[in-house]
Amino acid sequence: MKDGFQLLAAAAAFAIIAWVIWHYLGGGGAGLISAVGLLILVADNIRLRRKLKMEQRR
Secondary structure, three states: OHHHHHHHHHHHHHHHHHHHHHHHHOOHHHHHHHHHHHHHHHHHHHHHHHHHHHHHHO
């Protein structure tokens, strides 16, 4: 039951965030989401490169 409530709360939070983005930014919301996604991918790539370097040194 706890997991179901957490899933429902997360879905509601993401729905509210999505509404706020589209309501206040309109068409610019897609650019914001794309920029955030790109930053996340760059950060993950940096993290994975560091991890790979550590594995190669062993």
